[in-house]
Amino acid sequence: MMNIPLLDLRAQYENIREEIDAAVMGVVHSGRFILGPEGEALEREIAAFCGAEHAVGVANGTDALLLTLRALGVGPGDEVITTPFTFFASAETIAALGAVPVFADIDPLTLNMDITELERLITPRTKAIVAVHIFGQMLDMERLLACADAHGLAVIEDAAQAIGAARSGRRAGSWGRAGAFSFFPTKNLGAYGDGGMVVTNDGALAAELRVLRFHGCRTKYYHEEIGYNSRLDEIQAAVLRVKLRFLPRWNEARRRVAGIYDAALADLAAAGRLTLPGREAGGEPVYHLYVLRTPERERLAAGLRERGVASAVYYPVPLHLQKAFASLGYRAGDLPRAEQACAEALAIPCYPELTPDLLERVIAAVRDYV
Numbered sequence: 101m102m103n104i105p106l107l108d109l110r111a112q113y114e115n116i117r118e119e120i121d122a123a124v125m126g127v128v129h130s131g132r133f134i135l136g137p138e139g140e141a142l143e144r145e146i147a148a149f150c151g152a153e154h155a156v157g158v159a160n161g162t163d164a165l166l167l168t169l170r171a172l173g174v175g176p177g178d179e180v181i182t183t184p185f186t187f188f189a190s191a192e193t194i195a196a197l198g199a200v201p202v203f204a205d206i207d208p209l210t211l212n213m214d215i216t217e218l219e220r221l222i223t224p225r226t227k228a229i230v231a232v233h234i235f236g237q238m239l240d241m242e243r244l245l246a247c248a249d250a251h252g253l254a255v256i257e258d259a260a261q262a263i264g265a266a267r268s269g270r271r272a273g274s275w276g277r278a279g280a281f282s283f284f285p286t287k288n289l290g291a292y293g294d295g296g297m298v299v300t301n302d303g304a305l306a307a308e309l310r311v312l313r314f315h316g317c318r319t320k321y322y323h324e325e326i327g328y329n330s331r332l333d334e335i336q337a338a339v340l341r342v343k344l345r346f347l348p349r350w351n352e353a354r355r356r357v358a359g360i361y362d363a364a365l366a367d368l369a370a371a372g373r374l375t376l377p378g379r380e381a382g383g384e385p386v387y388h389l390y391v392l393r394t395p396e397r398e399r400l401a402a403g404l405r406e407r408g409v410a411s412a413v414y415y416p417v418p419l420h421l422q423k424a425f426a427s428l429g430y431r432a433g434d435l436p437r438a439e440q441a442c443a444e445a446l447a448i449p450c451y452p453e454l455t456p457d458l459l460e461r462v463i464a465a466v467r468d469y470v
């Protein structure tokens with residue numbers, strides 16, 4: 101019996117093989133590999149998809165955050181508020197610029213940053229908020245922006261896990277000053293290597309990002325500032341343009357899978373044996389991951405493994421307790437809801453190519469354990 105992976109990129113490729121192969125070979129034959137027509141077309145298409153005016157391709161999602169924070173002037177002496185329950189890059193980029201990440205505890209239902217924590221954490225040094233839509237669940241951006249606007253703070257959406265997610269018909273990335281996306285292969289829209297993009301309605305910010313990604317150059321070999329080498333290459337852009345056409349269907353399929361899990365496991369949740377992913381009210385999630393919670397996570401993971409079902413822990417250590425952030429001075433117990441989520445969360449397979457048979461097997465394996 102076939103093992104069920106957390107994500108099946110080979111099955112995805114089988115479904116789109118001809119288009120992908122043609123797109124990749126088209127770039128190879130064109131002889132243009134960095135900053136060319138595929139990247140420009142992808143920027144227009146992603147901007148349109150997100151409902152933003154501009155999009156700037158960069159080398160990865162981490163750089164999308166880093167260059168945006170830098171372009172907004174974040175640096176030494178500034179504080180930037182974010183969540184401790186996310187991938188490291190959400191806060192690493194703040195610290196890389198010499199600013200201080202300040203962590204807000206999370207909402208135990210949605211696992212997103214608890215917006216009611218913000219008022220308490222804002223100081224005269226607070227410059228921005230990195231708003232992470234974790235696992236593809238969009239934060240309540242109306243409430244977040246109301247708070248940020250009242251204090252004059254820039255909001256950068258870390259939408260690495262949320263491409264296509266929406267609220268009130270408006271997509272992730274288009275709400276803040278800028279939205280950062282990652283095209284890491286396992287993301288909902290994944291390249292065949294690294295890639296990233298920033299979307300924004302701020303034309304001056306987009307122009308600055310184009311300068312920063314290309315060594316601080318506006319005119320080749322005339323460097324106005326210290327920048328980066330952070331570009332999205334043409335082969336990745338060509339692959340992403342093919343996949344973008346399928347993304348709405350794939351996100352819909354992820355929602356369908358999540359809905360089937362929700363229904364099939366509802367009785368266990370009602371009996372207090374498991375916690376199912378909470379939903380942000382009014383949001384249209386894209387289930388980058390479907391994350392269960394149970395204090396008996398290790399036993400559940402072992403039971404799934406025995407039955408050939410993959411699972412993975414997102415995330416084992418909250419960012420405030422990471423060794424790299426020891427100098428920030430946080431201690432265990434400071435952000436108890438994030439710490440509990442890190443002790444209990446387990447992602448189970450959730451991807452568009454999960455057939456009804458495979459889904460049944462995952463559900464049976466979870467129920468067996470419980």
Ligand SMILES: *Cc1c(COP(=O)(O)O)cnc(C)c1O
Nearest residue numbers: 160161162187189190260282284
């Ligand atoms: C993947 C991810 C990133 C970083 O993206 P890379 O392309 O891997 O650099 C940042 N934030 C979150 C929430 C992510 O999931």
